[in-house]
Amino acid sequence: MMRIDKGRISGKQFMFAIACFIQSSGLLTSFVSGVTKQDSWLVILLGSIFSLLMLWVYRRLMIVFPDKNLLEIFEETYGKVIGKILGVLYLFFFFTLSALNLIDLGNFTKLTATRETPMVVLILMCIVVAAIAVRGGIDLVGKYSTAFSVVAVVIVIISTLLVVYQMDFENFLPSFRLPIIKYIQGTHIVTAIPFGELVVFLMIHPNVKQSNKEITKNLFIGFILGAITVFMVVLRDIAVLGNIMDVFTVPSLVTLHLANFGVSMSRIEILFAIILIILLFFKIVILYYVSVIAMAHLFKTKAYKRLVLSAGAFIVFYSMTLYPSGIAHSTSGQETIPFLWTVYEFIIPLVTIIVAKFKKNPKKQEA
Numbered sequence: 001m002m003r004i005d006k007g008r009i010s011g012k013q014f015m016f017a018i019a020c021f022i023q024s025s026g027l028l029t030s031f032v033s034g035v036t037k038q039d040s041w042l043v044i045l046l047g048s049i050f051s052l053l054m055l056w057v058y059r060r061l062m063i064v065f066p067d068k069n070l071l072e073i074f075e076e077t078y079g080k081v082i083g084k085i086l087g088v089l090y091l092f093f094f095f096t097l098s099a100l101n102l103i104d105l106g107n108f109t110k111l112t113a114t115r116e117t118p119m120v121v122l123i124l125m126c127i128v129v130a131a132i133a134v135r136g137g138i139d140l141v142g143k144y145s146t147a148f149s150v151v152a153v154v155i156v157i158i159s160t161l162l163v164v165y166q167m168d169f170e171n172f173l174p175s176f177r178l179p180i181i182k183y184i185q186g187t188h189i190v191t192a193i194p195f196g197e198l199v200v201f202l203m204i205h206p207n208v209k210q211s212n213k214e215i216t217k218n219l220f221i222g223f224i225l226g227a228i229t230v231f232m233v234v235l236r237d238i239a240v241l242g243n244i245m246d247v248f249t250v251p252s253l254v255t256l257h258l259a260n261f262g263v264s265m266s267r268i269e270i271l272f273a274i275i276l277i278i279l280l281f282f283k284i285v286i287l288y289y290v291s292v293i294a295m296a297h298l299f300k301t302k303a304y305k306r307l308v309l310s311a312g313a314f315i316v317f318y319s320m321t322l323y324p325s326g327i328a329h330s331t332s333g334q335e336t337i338p339f340l341w342t343v344y345e346f347i348i349p350l351v352t353i354i355v356a357k358f359k360k361n362p363k364k365q366e367a
Contacts, residue, residue: 003067003206004296004304009142011210015218015225017145017225018198021286022226023152024101024279025194026233030249031333033234035187036242038172040234043183047190048227051194052220054196057349059219062205063212064356070202071297077356084298086348091294093344095311097197098287099319100302100329102126105280106319108250123319126281127288127312133291135305138207141285148282149225155275156229161237166258167334171242185334192338198223198343203290249326252276288315 009017033040038255042072070090106122114122133141162352210218237251240258245251256272292311296304323329 003138004302005207007137007139008207008209009138009204011208011214011218013142013145013192014201014204014208014210015222016035017142017204018201018219018222019225019229020145020149020152020279021198021201021283022194022223023149023229024276024283025230026156026252026263026276026279029230029234029237029251030246031189031330032186033237033251034246034330035189035334036178036182037239037246039175039178039183040186040245041172041231041238042176043186043190044227044231044234045185046187047195048231050191051195051227054191054349055198055219055223057346057353057360058202059216060353061202061349061356062215062219063315064353066212067203067206068291069206069297070199071294073202073352073356077352077359079111084159085331086296087294090344091298093341094200094203094287094294095315095318096289096322097200098284098291098296098315099322101280101284101287102315102319105277105284105324108273108276109277111249112253112270113277120316120320123316126284127316129248130281130288131308131312132283133285134292135308138204138289141289145282146264148278152275152279153225153229155169155272156232156236159272160232163236163240163258166255167240169241171239185338188338188342189334192345193333195223195227196341198291199345199349200287202349203293204286234335267354288312293316 029040032043034089036043061073063072065076068076071083071087074090074095077083078086102123106119109122109126110117110119205215208218233252237245237255240255241248241251245254248254253273288311292304293308295311296302299307301307323332326349
């Protein structure tokens with residue numbers, strides 16, 4: 001086994017990193033609200049339930065292969081050739097996730113804080129700071145996960161209380177009137193974006209100090225904490241905006257902007273924006289780190305820090321060429337990406353654990 005990054009994080013940091021990773025997706029609720037409108041709360045709930053099956057698969061892989069990351073698991077399960085092919089495909093997947101989230105962060109920052117700053121400048125600033133964090137290793141990346149996650153929960157609770165007088169629970173009506181295919185589509189989107197993206201943590205788990213029992217606890221509690229946060233955000237936004245929430249790029253920002261706080265608190269939405277930027281930046285750092293570790297594994301080098309700048313440069317270039325417009329990005333997130341991501345997030349990991357079981361891998365341990 002070649003451990004590329006010798007840094008270690010605690011099980012608690014792993015748990016909050018998972019929560020923080022999901023919480024950052026408060027920015028992406030428009031993918032769902034554009035499909036299911038005021039019934040979006042239901043698909044968040046259904047997506048959370050269906051995602052538990054994916055979490056079970058990830059848990060089994062972590063337990064069966066406690067000291068191997070995802071690419072090492074592929075090579076041990078399928079052999080060197082197929083394992084390498086899958087490794088290259090997942091490197092592409094990690095790079096794509098990094099680029100997509102970098103676009104989201106750039107667009108959101110431009111929308112809320114720096115309208116006159118060119119997008120490429122915002123993206124470059126983000127990737128430079130992220131590169132510093134990635135070079136610091138997983139222990140630096142995980143160090144701030146607890147604080148970020150807790151702050152996110154506190155902000156959601158406070159912001160919900162502050163807009164309570166703007167809520168109208170008739171905004172949840174009419175319910176369950178959409179075609180069944182819309183609920184299926186919305187649930188699929190939520191399951192793939194963002195819950196299924198937790199597959200990236202299979203690249204990190206060998207660096208976590210935890211027992212098999214703690215893997216189950218940390219994985220599921222982290223997921224539940226993150227999912228509840230996103231669920232609360234969607235409930236709040238529906239209660240305030242109703243079936244017009246699909247009109248807005250970032251419904252949560254509009255929700256807080258509509259609140260009548262008075263002069264002293266008229267810009268509370270800026271606080272929300274800052275927190276969301278921090279959360280999304282944390283997610284980008286995780287994805288960037290995983291991409292670099294995957295590159296180092298494929299190139300068979302432990303000197304992963306030497307790859308940070310080249311990987312960052314590629315992510316920036318890739319992000320600038322992915323979509324011609326925000327509309328194309330949104331359409332892809334609703335119609336194409338969920339199907340592609342399902343292969344990476346569920347089908348391949350599930351097949352891998354089945355194949356590993358039939359091969360009776362000698363490193364397999366009982367949960």
